[in-house]
Amino acid sequence: MTEKVIIAGLELPNQDLDYAMEELSALVEANNMEATEKVIQKLERPNPATYFGTGKVTELHELGTATDVQTLVVNAELSPSQIRNLEQESKLSVIDRTGLILEIFANRAQSREAKLQVEIAKLNYQMPRLRTSSSQRLDQQSAGDAGGGYTNRGAGETKLEMSRRTIQQRINNLTHELKEMTTSTAVQRKKRDQAGLPSVALVGYTNAGKSTTMNGLVRMYGKNDEKQVFEKNMLFATLDTSVRQLTFPDQKQLLLSDTVGFVSNLPHQLIKAFRSTLAEAAQADLLVQVVDISDPHFREMIETTNETLQEIGVTKVPMIVAFNKADLADVTYPNFESTDELIYSARDKRSLVMLANMIKQKVFTGYREATFLIPFDQGQVVDYLNQHTNVLKTDYKETGTEITTELSSEDYHRYENYLVAGTVE
Numbered sequence: 001m002t003e004k005v006i007i008a009g010l011e012l013p014n015q016d017l018d019y020a021m022e023e024l025s026a027l028v029e030a031n032n033m034e035a036t037e038k039v040i041q042k043l044e045r046p047n048p049a050t051y052f053g054t055g056k057v058t059e060l061h062e063l064g065t066a067t068d069v070q071t072l073v074v075n076a077e078l079s080p081s082q083i084r085n086l087e088q089e090s091k092l093s094v095i096d097r098t099g100l101i102l103e104i105f106a107n108r109a110q111s112r113e114a115k116l117q118v119e120i121a122k123l124n125y126q127m128p129r130l131r132t133s134s135s136q137r138l139d140q141q142s143a144g145d146a147g148g149g150y151t152n153r154g155a156g157e158t159k160l161e162m163s164r165r166t167i168q169q170r171i172n173n174l175t176h177e178l179k180e181m182t183t184s185t186a187v188q189r190k191k192r193d194q195a196g197l198p199s200v201a202l203v204g205y206t207n208a209g210k211s212t213t214m215n216g217l218v219r220m221y222g223k224n225d226e227k228q229v230f231e232k233n234m235l236f237a238t239l240d241t242s243v244r245q246l247t248f249p250d251q252k253q254l255l256l257s258d259t260v261g262f263v264s265n266l267p268h269q270l271i272k273a274f275r276s277t278l279a280e281a282a283q284a285d286l287l288v289q290v291v292d293i294s295d296p297h298f299r300e301m302i303e304t305t306n307e308t309l310q311e312i313g314v315t316k317v318p319m320i321v322a323f324n325k326a327d328l329a330d331v332t333y334p335n336f337e338s339t340d341e342l343i344y345s346a347r348d349k350r351s352l353v354m355l356a357n358m359i360k361q362k363v364f365t366g367y368r369e370a371t372f373l374i375p376f377d378q379g380q381v382v383d384y385l386n387q388h389t390n391v392l393k394t395d396y397k398e399t400g401t402e403i404t405t406e407l408s409s410e411d412y413h414r415y416e417n418y419l420v421a422g423t424v425e
């Protein structure tokens, strides 16, 4: 049964609380809960003790009793003492925004890497919050996994210190395990880089259609054995990075990656723990920011994505903004606004061709045409050029195979020795 909750937020100066509360409500739903009551208070600044003002806290307590709701979800990251005080005075079990997002991530994580990352983020969040029910909830979710036993309310101070030490130890162990795992991921990435293929990363707000776009492109340009990634109408369906190879009809190839989506104020514990997963975007030659143009708040979502990219240190990678789900909005598609902007639908083939062409135009800029004369005993070079470059013409001469082809500057330099005079720059 879905748990009913009260969502509550402070309207501080210069804040669009309406949108923040809508987002919070979607996050609540993503955590299998239902926001049946919404409470808002206008304040100059948060109350340091209970976040909300005293009168509002009483109101929350009464509302909980009247509607038989036991849980309060607050639209902010609260300090440990704020959670404790608010729980005591409202008699409600309090979850803050960070705790909520951590719960969703914990429920979604499938791979060992994602599970480790979420667990580390959770422990870092719990550490200063021992004895509050927010951390208890998280603890119950992973009972037996996180060690347990350290969130007992009213535990003695010594026991608390001991628990903190145990948690720190566990964080260290998990971080070590994760590091070993990500080292092997980094090695894989290096191998891919050496293969010389450009890489493109899909980024954007959660549920924008990144995975659907990836699957569409893979269906059209992937090898037959390339697996589809998980796509679903829910927040944070994807928590792992997947990489797929695309080969276009002109033989040009690239690597496309799909990764975790963003939401505003993504908890810093998660950003830190997911650094290696998010690194895929930082290493890319091109970003495609997927935006759900059918959502009235798409502008805020772009803002959120750009802010998050900055926070993870992705500032210099060129980007195409791809406005998806045009079929649900009242706009013409596919339609490119400029070389950096496209309106499309990930479910539409013509759209995907257009997106692919825009991507190709950006990443294959260093490509050039050249003619090589390959001696007959160098068959492997002919094979390579046929498989990896866009061969335009093949002639058999007395001394070898003459091939005119379009190729990356890397490949050009690799076979420079075979260049036919006249094509050398």
Ligand SMILES: Nc1nc2c(ncn2[C@@H]2O[C@H](COP(=O)(O)OP(=O)(O)OP(=O)(O)O)[C@@H](O)[C@H]2O)c(=O)[nH]1
Residues within 6 Å of the ligand: 205, 206, 207, 208, 209, 210, 211, 212, 213, 230, 231, 232, 233, 234, 235, 236, 237, 238, 239, 259, 260, 261, 262, 290, 324, 325, 326, 327, 328, 344, 345, 346, 347, 348
């Ligand atoms: N109508 C319509 N639905 C779309 C389109 N693209 C994606 N969707 C739907 O939007 C939902 C989310 O798509 P995903 O591809 O899983 O989104 P995502 O960006 O990968 O989301 P996360 O992994 O959760 O961050 C799914 O139900 C898709 O079927 C589109 O062009 N039109």
Ligand SMILES: [Mg+2]
Residues within 6 Å of the ligand: 210, 211, 212, 230, 231, 237, 238, 258, 259
């Ligand atoms: Mg996804």
